[in-house]
Amino acid sequence: MTQHALQAARRLAPRFAARAAEHDRDGSFPVEDFRDLREAGLFGLMVPTALGGAGATFAEYAAVATELARGNGATALVFNMHASVTGALGAVTEDLAEALGVPDEALAARDRLLTAAAQGAWYAVAMSERGAGARLSQLSTSYEPVDGGWHLKGSKTFCSGAGHADGYLVAARSAADQSVVSQFLVPAGEGLTVEPTWDSLGMRATSSHDLHLDVTVPADRLLGGVEGLALVIAQLMPHWLVASYAAVYVGVARAAVDAAAEHLNARNLAHLPAVRSRLGRADAAVAAAQLVVAEAARRVDEAPGDAETNRWVWRAKLLAGTTAADVAASVLEAAGTSATRRGHPLERLYRDARCGSLHPATSDVCADWLGVAALGGDPDRDATVPRW
Amino acid sequence: MTQHALQAARRLAPRFAARAAEHDRDGSFPVEDFRDLREAGLFGLMVPTALGGAGATFAEYAAVATELARGNGATALVFNMHASVTGALGAVTEDLAEALGVPDEALAARDRLLTAAAQGAWYAVAMSERGAGARLSQLSTSYEPVDGGWHLKGSKTFCSGAGHADGYLVAARSAADQSVVSQFLVPAGEGLTVEPTWDSLGMRATSSHDLHLDVTVPADRLLGGVEGLALVIAQLMPHWLVASYAAVYVGVARAAVDAAAEHLNARNLAHLPAVRSRLGRADAAVAAAQLVVAEAARRVDEAPGDAETNRWVWRAKLLAGTTAADVAASVLEAAGTSATRRGHPLERLYRDARCGSLHPATSDVCADWLGVAALGGDPDRDATVPRW
């Protein structure tokens, strides 16, 4: 079934690529890409098979993400948020649920969300806030119990897919007790307002706008069914974000090599030694980064959270980010001025590729953590000033 | 007087910088920057003092170009074309004119053009054509003698400042004899049509659009007064283009370091070791590139066209281009995601900086020529396939 997903991703990528220039230019959301993803059943990729999904492993997901990103990195980044939500929800086993005191009806609610995803719904993440970043302890969005559910009020930033998702994973603090942070799956609709703030160097089509919430949700939209579980779910997600960013940027880097090759062949420049040297070194670097991402993903499946797994996740993030930026810059130089015209794939990929190292954990942070680990230290304890 | 020019450039740069985001966004020409340049008398920078100009050396020009580029690289690039035209015209000595058979009235016409520049006129260059690039031997724009002057017909591309200059240096071939290539200084006005084709990754404000010509010019607008001198004038210009591109990109690179420092201080991130390391290495690289450009320019003044001068010109072009791109990429990474928002100086500088290596002679071509010279060969004879 997941082989099917990979084939679907490969089939869709050229369609995404054909639309990418327009969405990059306008900063518009790739609505048709998401329709394609829905029709291909990819929203159920991380949903357990028992609930109608494909039950993909993280490694399978990473491979799919890379293929999608070869079409449009921005589409793959937004899809990544959905995969993170469904993947983290699906990762809550019955044992874990019992240990956390999750009531049965909460598991049932969780299953309804996953089933909906398998049937075509997709979810975005509304976690970050201005000033707080993604640190749960500093959120200002709050919630309180009301008749028939919960009322949430606050503002989120960097919400990829804002205004287009069927639901939003929202973290908020209890108005009654500031130390309690909970997560809700807020359905799209009234009470949510998108403020179009996203206007970025690259990955422009993610529509990572601000999202203002003043909304009441049914009781069963509190994830886990009991308040205060946000940190637990958050801890299930980090490898998702870090390692899956990496998968996306490998796709972007490979797309850059392919676009450069096409451009150079069309202009009969493939015989130039400097061109060959640039493409050859770029090809090797991308191939290496792809293997590292695959290895990290494999280990996430086998031993999530292990110290050695984390090292591979950081290696993947570091290498994917730096490789994408370096490769795109080099092959653009090989391709020449004619490839810098807006609308040319390399022009967009050069901008998209620069963003990978900047997602948390940044390349410099990953290098620091890896250095601590290589020196036998514990990155959790010994890291230099972290950036996130 | 040229010290005055340098001070003027430093005074204007912040004003250019304040307008740069808008022109970058819209791809609009920095009209007010050029008004400022006119009012500061900088259009006369390369005009001999006897004709009312500042009589600057090439080294002095390079220093001015770098300062202007710290404000807006695109403005500096367009100014560079004007400086190239006036510099090359001014470089035709009486001895050279006599050797070429330039009649006295042509020298008088040349002096009028330079005097006009000293009084506030500026000239653009309309040399390249689709397909032909800048190779004079393959131009399709043609001219023929008509009553009262010359008629020119054809289309040019990459004409920086198209639609805004007071005159255009145009190369064309004689309709009567295809082997004769001449240059004209075509005044702005009827007969020139700008087709807005320029929409680039970086240096967006240069308005390097297509220019269509179907125009009659007075007899004295044939440069040199006799047909067929285009190659001679062209040979006076190359160091202009190559070395002065380099001066511009040093300014862009320095602007990136400065913008990153400002951004990082504003966000209290100056204490991060990785940030310091990136800025320190960037600072050193830019300082080195600036010295190389100054040395190349100094040698262009002392011994233009000498083999050793040419090596310095290529070194300057190579290092300025690669340094600008590398430095902008690194300091943007130091600055983080918040600096990738459109309108942020670093977002623009990252794109502008990538263009330097791509101007002819590209970095790869310069490296090849320098390698041939380091190996004791003659780049004119032994170079690998050239890109231009």
Add this chain to the structure above:
Amino acid sequence: MTQHALQAARRLAPRFAARAAEHDRDGSFPVEDFRDLREAGLFGLMVPTALGGAGATFAEYAAVATELARGNGATALVFNMHASVTGALGAVTEDLAEALGVPDEALAARDRLLTAAAQGAWYAVAMSERGAGARLSQLSTSYEPVDGGWHLKGSKTFCSGAGHADGYLVAARSAADQSVVSQFLVPAGEGLTVEPTWDSLGMRATSSHDLHLDVTVPADRLLGGVEGLALVIAQLMPHWLVASYAAVYVGVARAAVDAAAEHLNARNLAHLPAVRSRLGRADAAVAAAQLVVAEAARRVDEAPGDAETNRWVWRAKLLAGTTAADVAASVLEAAGTSATRRGHPLERLYRDARCGSLHPATSDVCADWLGVAALGGDPDRDATVPRW
């Protein structure tokens, strides 16, 4: 059984490391390392199980080579030659033998050589000649039939392990017909003279001296039993050389990271941010190179000689060579002056690591071939001037 080999390699590596400084200093052959290899049964690693060997795949071999190289890269390089000989001999299937017209007694002779290896013999390669390099078509060593066998006469260079091996794979041309090139497995003993010419920057303990031959060997020492098969066997070996060089240099690179970590911890310098950054980036680069080597080796097993397999082999060679040199240079800088003292592991590793890119195919050649392939061309047909 091959898991046993990997464990043996890991057990031996520290013993090799303890002896490495002495052999590096003197350029002496690591005789005790080879005794250890014999005792661990590793000379039979590539010998089919039916003949008493471990029947390792190429992927298994590559893993072993990397582990050995973590102890001493030079030892691993010499072992690599033996593995190449036994691996290529073992790869001649009965079908291939039949197609080539290999008589049964030649297969029996081959089996004796492999059985001897499984029992503790090891073989070196004497292929290159001054002037000819490794090009079979330009060899000057010749052979002719004599009573009871063949007489060989000539001089070989770069013969790793010269004077220590139990046999030498020697290529020679027929005195009767210069176009016929055959290979012999010449036993150690009279008729072979070692001229100690090897005195190199790095990998000093390989004893890759000159070997002079004036020797008669029994008839069954002609490999394949018929003359003229040298090219066929040679074609079975290239991935051996290229890909297994790569495995060795990954081990060298990892050893450098480990030695730097030990040195820095001993000097309490692990807290320095620049040190961490260098080790972190080095760690990631080595991990990536190791995965690429493993992937290349896996594909060599699955589809030897395929175009895609070859690309992976070149990627492995390119990345292992450049990574080893870059990593060793960077971590030596992290470790500081105290690590540049002769006898310090990093001092040796810095020199050893530089050699990887220089083995054929060099990094620049691999980059060219990879570039041709990325551009859709055929490296066999379209490559720029090759270096070998």
Add this chain to the structure above:
Amino acid sequence: MTQHALQAARRLAPRFAARAAEHDRDGSFPVEDFRDLREAGLFGLMVPTALGGAGATFAEYAAVATELARGNGATALVFNMHASVTGALGAVTEDLAEALGVPDEALAARDRLLTAAAQGAWYAVAMSERGAGARLSQLSTSYEPVDGGWHLKGSKTFCSGAGHADGYLVAARSAADQSVVSQFLVPAGEGLTVEPTWDSLGMRATSSHDLHLDVTVPADRLLGGVEGLALVIAQLMPHWLVASYAAVYVGVARAAVDAAAEHLNARNLAHLPAVRSRLGRADAAVAAAQLVVAEAARRVDEAPGDAETNRWVWRAKLLAGTTAADVAASVLEAAGTSATRRGHPLERLYRDARCGSLHPATSDVCADWLGVAALGGDPDRDATVPRW
């Protein structure tokens, strides 16, 4: 006169180069190089003309050092120590001497030392100690007044030229008051013992051995004539060490480019595109580093100790060190395996070149300081953990 010195350096360099391989191999001191330096009058380079010297500026010295290093970097490094001593002694003006309370007889003694240098004496520096490094506050070498002078006792390390100099600049602490650190110019002879500890990756011919002192010196060998002036003199020297190291490594880098060009031409490999690209980029990098060193030196003459001067000194150190290592590694790769044979200039230069970044202030430290300065901070106050 100093132009004469530069010419002498250029004349001597090939002679040094011809002897370099032998001294590198044996770690022997280049006695004949120093005889050449004496005969050329170069020991008086930094001695004021009034005392018979050449009265060179620091910029002139830097140019000489680079030329000497093109012959043998190790010779240039040892010469650098002598130039530092004579340069610092010569830099003590009468005003400064008066402000420090230096008695007239001490100035007379100083003049005698400088006059001796002009006549052919040369001085080494014995400052560092195991454990203390070059930190004056942690020295364990002590002195006490005795009949007819001072008695010094202790051990020094990294004393370049140990056993060959005519005198040694020695820092020691007063036995009576540990807080008082003084400097002495100890004449060669009895009481000094050289322990041959120097056996390094590169710069092997500096003979930077340990020096044990148990010696009595005349009263006038206390520099400055009053105790406790060591820190003052030390503060006059840092730019000497940092900036003049840089000058040496530029020479080493240029020598590497030249040696590679000679090697490649001899082997008819100059036509290979990858070779040209490597040499071209190397040539540009070395040219840039040389200009930065010259600029730093010029500013040291004009405004020693200024914040902006210091930035140039750090830029020079950073770029010379990194450029030498990078360039030597790249051109060795261009030259190929045949250049890795011991005795080949590139083999030695590759090792010598790696040492530049490791001399204090290391490249990483310079980058940190430059980053602090670029961010508007004060490196003296804000630097991250320093390495020295």
